[in-house]
Amino acid sequence: MTExxxxxxxxxxxxxxxxxxxxxxxxxxxxxxxxxxLLGPNGSGKTTTIxxxxxxxxxxxxxxxxxxxxxxxxxxxIKPLIGLVPQDIALYPTLTFVENLSFFGHLYGLRGQSLRxxxxxxxxxxxxxxxxxxxxxxxxxxxxxxxxxxxxxxHQPKIIFLDEPTVNVDPQSRNVIFDxxxxxxxxxTTIIYTTHYLEEAQQFCHRVAIMDxxxxxxxxxxxxxxxxxxxxxxxGEVFLNLTGRHLRD
Amino acid sequence: MKILAAMKKEWLLLWRxxxxxxxxxxxxxxxVLFISMTTTDQAGNNKHNHKFSILLLDQDxxxxxxxxxxxxxxxxxxxxxxxxxxxxxxxxxxxxxxxGDYPIAIVIPADTTKDINQYLQxxxxxxxxxxxxxxxxxxxxxxxxxxxxxxxxxxxxxxxTSQIETATMQQxxxxxxxxxxxxxxxxxxxxxxxxxxxxxxxxxxxxVQYNVPAWTxxxxxxxxxxxxxxxxxxxxLGVYQRLEIAPTWHLNLMLxxxxxxxxxxxxxxxxxxxxxxxxxxxxxxxxxEVANHIGLIFITGIFASLAATGFGLLIGxxxxxxxxxxxxxxxxxxxAAAIGGIMAPIDLMPSLLQKISGYSPLxxxxxxxxxxxxxxxxxxxILPELAKLFGFFVLTLTxxxxxxxxxxxxxxxxx
Numbered sequence: 183m184t185e186x187x188x189x190x191x192x193x194x195x196x197x198x199x200x201x202x203x204x205x206x207x208x209x210x211x212x213x214x215x216x217x218x219x220l221l222g223p224n225g226s227g228k229t230t231t232i233x234x235x236x237x238x239x240x241x242x243x244x245x246x247x248x249x250x251x252x253x254x255x256x257x258x259x260i261k262p263l264i265g266l267v268p269q270d271i272a273l274y275p276t277l278t279f280v281e282n283l284s285f286f287g288h289l290y291g292l293r294g295q296s297l298r299x300x301x302x303x304x305x306x307x308x309x310x311x312x313x314x315x316x317x318x319x320x321x322x323x324x325x326x327x328x329x330x331x332x333x334x335x336x337h338q339p340k341i342i343f344l345d346e347p348t349v350n351v352d353p354q355s356r357n358v359i360f361d362x363x364x365x366x367x368x369x370x371t372t373i374i375y376t377t378h379y380l381e382e383a384q385q386f387c388h389r390v391a392i393m394d395x396x397x398x399x400x401x402x403x404x405x406x407x408x409x410x411x412x413x414x415x416x417x418g419e420v421f422l423n424l425t426g427r428h429l430r431d
Numbered sequence: 432m433k434i435l436a437a438m439k440k441e442w443l444l445l446w447r448x449x450x451x452x453x454x455x456x457x458x459x460x461x462x463v464l465f466i467s468m469t470t471t472d473q474a475g476n477n478k479h480n481h482k483f484s485i486l487l488l489d490q491d492x493x494x495x496x497x498x499x500x501x502x503x504x505x506x507x508x509x510x511x512x513x514x515x516x517x518x519x520x521x522x523x524x525x526x527x528x529x530x531g532d533y534p535i536a537i538v539i540p541a542d543t544t545k546d547i548n549q550y551l552q553x554x555x556x557x558x559x560x561x562x563x564x565x566x567x568x569x570x571x572x573x574x575x576x577x578x579x580x581x582x583x584x585x586x587x588x589x590x591x592t593s594q595i596e597t598a599t600m601q602q603x604x605x606x607x608x609x610x611x612x613x614x615x616x617x618x619x620x621x622x623x624x625x626x627x628x629x630x631x632x633x634x635x636x637x638x639v640q641y642n643v644p645a646w647t648x649x650x651x652x653x654x655x656x657x658x659x660x661x662x663x664x665x666x667x668l669g670v671y672q673r674l675e676i677a678p679t680w681h682l683n684l685m686l687x688x689x690x691x692x693x694x695x696x697x698x699x700x701x702x703x704x705x706x707x708x709x710x711x712x713x714x715x716x717x718x719x720e721v722a723n724h725i726g727l728i729f730i731t732g733i734f735a736s737l738a739a740t741g742f743g744l745l746i747g748x749x750x751x752x753x754x755x756x757x758x759x760x761x762x763x764x765x766x767a768a769a770i771g772g773i774m775a776p777i778d779l780m781p782s783l784l785q786k787i788s789g790y791s792p793l794x795x796x797x798x799x800x801x802x803x804x805x806x807x808x809x810x811x812x813i814l815p816e817l818a819k820l821f822g823f824f825v826l827t828l829t830x831x832x833x834x835x836x837x838x839x840x841x842x843x844x845x846x
Contacts, residue, residue, distance in 0.1 A: 236676045261678035270669030276447035277440070288436030289677035317447070333673070 187341060187372050188212040188235065193244030195230050195396075204230045206396040208244070212374060212389075214340075217367045219383035219404075220376045221417075222393035223425050228376040229269075231393070232343045235374070236266050249340060262290065265339030269346045271326045272333070275319035279310055279329050282318065283336055290337035300336055307362050308332035324355030331359055341372045348379060360386055384408075384417040394425045433679050437687020438694075444661055445695065451657040459650025459699055463706045467642045468714055482510035483584070486536040488524045490516055493544025495595060499568070502591040503537075509587075528571045535576065535584060538569040551603050568592070636805040637717040643707035644800035645773045648735055648793055650703055651696050652767070655743040655760035658692050662747030663756045681832060689740050689828075696736035697729075704728070720804070727803045727810060734820040735796040741827030742792070748834040767791045795819040 193208040205227045212218045220228050233239045235248060237257040246253040251260045266272075273282045283304055287297045305314045308328040313321065318329060331347055344363075348356045364386065367373050377383055383390050384404045391401035400407060407420045414420040445451055487503070489496045503511050512533070514524050524536045546565035553562050570588070572581060597617055605613030665671045674684060707719025721728060743760065750756035768774055770784055771791030780788065788794050799816040802808035 236672075238672060238675050258678065261676055264676065266672060266676050268669045268672045270672075272669040272671075272673040274440070274444060274670060275668070277443055281440070281443060285436050285440045286673060286677065288433055289674070289679045291433075291678070293432065 185214040186211050187214040187216075187249055188374070189245075189247045190231075190235075191245040193231070193234065193246060194242045195227075195234065195239070196242045203242075203396055205234075205241075205244075208393075208396065208398055210391055210398055210401065212372060214372055215367070215370050216388045217363070217373045217386055218375065219387035219390035220374060220393065221378075221380065221383055221390055221421060222376075225395075226393040226425075227396040228393055229345060230396075232266075232345055232374065232376065236264060236343060237261065262337065263340045265334040265337065265342040267331050267334035267342065267344045267347050269349060271318070271330050273318045273326070273329060276317055278317055279305065279308075279314045282329075283333060286333055287336055292337065300338070304332040304336050307335065309358055323350055324352045327351045327355055328358060328362075331362060335362075335366060339371065341374065342366070344373065344375045346377055347375070348377065348382065356382075380418040380421055381416070390417070392421060392424055399424055433683045434687045434690065437684050438691040441661070441688055441691035442695075445657060445691075448657065451660070454653065454656055455695060455699060456702060459647070459653065459703050460706050462650050463643055463646045463703045464710060466646045467639055467707065467711055467716060483508050483535075484510045484512060484533050486512050486514055486524055486527050486533040488514040488516065488520050488536065488538045490520070490541040491539045491543040492516075493542075495544040495547055495599065496539045498595050498598065499539060499591060502594060503588075506587055506591075525571055528573055531573065531575075534573045535581075536571040537588070538571070540566045540569065542566075543568070547599060548603070551600060555603065555607060639707055639711055639717045639719050640804045641801070643704065643711070643719045644804055645797050647700060647703040648796045648800065649764070649768050649773050651699055651732075651735055652739045652742065652764045652793065653761065654692055654696050654699070654736075654739050655746055655764060656757050658688070658740065658743030659747035659750060659756035659760050660753060662688075662744070663750055663753045667753065685744065685828065685832065688744070689737070692740045692743065693733065693736040696739060697732055700728075700732040700736070723807075724803045727808070727813065728800075730810070731796065731799045731803065731813065731817065734799075734817045734824075735792075737824040738792045738796065738820040738827075741824040741831070744831040745827040748831040764793075767793045770794070772797055792820060792823045795823075 188211065190208055190210040193205050193210075194203055195205040196203050208227065208231065210231070220231065222228050230239070234241050234246065234253065237254060237260065240254055248260045249263050251257075253260065273279075274285075277285070280301060283301045284297065287300060292300055305311055308325075308331065310321075310325060310329060310332075313325060318326060321329060327347060327350075331344070334342055334344075347363075348359055351359065360382070363373055363375075375383070375387065387404060389401060389403050390407065391398045392407075393399065402410070404417050408414050408416060411420045411423055414423055445455070485503070487500065489500065500511065503509055514520055514527070514536075517523075521538060524538060527533050528536050543565060550562060550565050568588075570585070594617075601613060601615055605611050665674070704719060704721055708721055712718045742763075746756050746760040746763075750759060768791075770780075770788045771777075771794035772780075772788055773793055777785055777788050777794070795816045799808075799813045799820075802813050802816070806812075
């Protein structure tokens with residue numbers, strides 16, 4: 183876990199028409215194989231950061247390197263290496279899980295036997311063996327979340343970005359999701375994960391970065407952050423002590 | 432392979448959307464069927480025996496009135512109902528129209544025959560002098576009667592009065608010349624209609640040859656609804672993000688979508704034309720003649736489909752919400768169809784609209800279909816219209832790709 187796979191320096195982002203910067207000189211580094219938590223209140227810039235790293239939006243300024251490739255210049259080289267699990271269920275509701283996986287698999291250049299194998303593995307990972315041929319719209323909330331996650335793993339990305347993957351998920355499905363994530367992480371996949379569930383981050387993340395107002399205000403292991411933040415017994419208290427208790431809407 | 436996968440995905444999405452399928456296939460077929468059935472045969476053959484009820488009050492009871500009624504009864508379009516004459520007959524007749532019992536009533540005033548004969552005799556005695564004309568035959572009309580229908584009825588009645596005038600004058604001339612059986616031939620200045628076409632073998636076209644291709648095109652352009660709907664839903668669902676980060680060209684996804692919808696559009700085209708070939712004849716309507724034109728219909732269909740699909744992509748990429756896409760698209764199609772001559776002949780439009788109509792893709796496609804169906808055109812003769820349709824497709828595709836590459840909002844930026 184020594185090689186830096188994501189390096190961000192002085193990243194800024196201003197949306198067209200916006201007066202304020204969404205990101206204000208963000209610095210961040212993620213090592214290969216890390217389970218990395220990106221935490222912060224609403225509007226802190228977590229999703230903007232992930233969107234830039236995935237090439238979905240352009241940065242205003244700054245230097246970004248993902249797996250040794252510069253963004254936005256070498257996006258085509260980066261795309262096969264990354265996976266995204268958006269907060270929304272990014273699957274076609276009227277297609278079955280298999281049909282969704284088959285379509286997205288083709289977009290990643292998977293064909294024939296290798297595609298079939300990956301589809302079977304993803305079905306297994308998501309624990310949806312008995313539902314793979316059912317339309318996504320018939321799934322429960324937890325099943326949809328697991329399917330959404332497995333679809334992001336279909337092409338075996340080196341880095342996976344997860345945007346609040348456990349929102350509105352029942353404890354059983356949450357447990358399965360973290361089993362999946364720990365499993366792929368143990369196989370070397372780097373995980374960048376945003377969440378508002380700080381106990382999850384404390385339990386699973388090797389390191390976390392806490393963002394506020396478009397900047398990283400601290401990054402370290404959960405243990406060190408708790409130890410070094412006065413009056414904090416857990417990551418939740420660290421978060422509130424550093425970002426304040428006022429509402430962020 | 433990526434294009435094929437995208438095509439398959441589009442077809443599956445549509446197949447699972449049963450309402451979308453109805454919009455795509457059943458509604459356009461119904462449209463073609465009902466529009467064709469509600470328009471009368473252009474040759475004026477009243478094959479369906481539709482009768483137009485007319486209430487007639489004869490207060491004259493003379494030879495002019497009898498001649499008028501006889502001529503009126505000979506017109507198969509009219510069903511003449513006689514109002515019994517009584518002191519309240521005129522009021523009863525008007526009331527019948529006001530109540531909506533009859534759309535039109537005719538009142539032949541008392542002494543019409545006498546007055547007309549006197550009028551003509553005065554004219555003979557003192558030619559070139561101004562003489563007061565007899566009281567007119569009165570028509571009472573329901574204001575709800577369509578102007579075109581009213582004009583058509585009045586024209587028929589005007590023809591009858593002209594015939595009666597001629598007959599009366601002939602009779603009077605015979606009396607003056609002491610030849611009571613004088614018969615002069617009438618209608619000796621005839622009108623003969625000759626259709627000429629590009630192949631110089633034109634047959635008399637019927638409304639089916641005009642209506643079915645025109646309304647088929649109208650139906651084809653409604654592919655905008657499912658196409659734009661799928662695209663907006665992709666953005667709303669977040670699937671778009673997964674597509675955006677996949678290592679594939681946007682053009683691949685667009686091409687998959689284009690091929691899928693052009694294919695569907697072509698199925699639509701042949702189904703709607705099949706209505707003209709197989710279903711309309713079951714209702715005693717003329718058959719749509721396609722046998723000699725299949726190749727050119729196919730080619731025009733492809734280009735019209737490309738234009739319709741391009742338009743759908745444009746709406747799908749530029750509309751922010753599903754509601755916008757599904758309202759804006761059809762609204763623009765109806766306007767394009769109206770100015771493009773699908774709903775009313777361009778020749779009858781104001782000059783400004785006639786100029787604008789030349790910019791409607793539906794007009795280009797319809798012109799091409801008219802060239803094929805009623806003018807027996809060859810490929811080189813429809814090439815200008817095909818080029819315009821293809822140009823429209825390229826333009827809309829380019830604008831769509833521009834927007835596709837720079838989407839306005841992919842995320843809620845609140846995290």
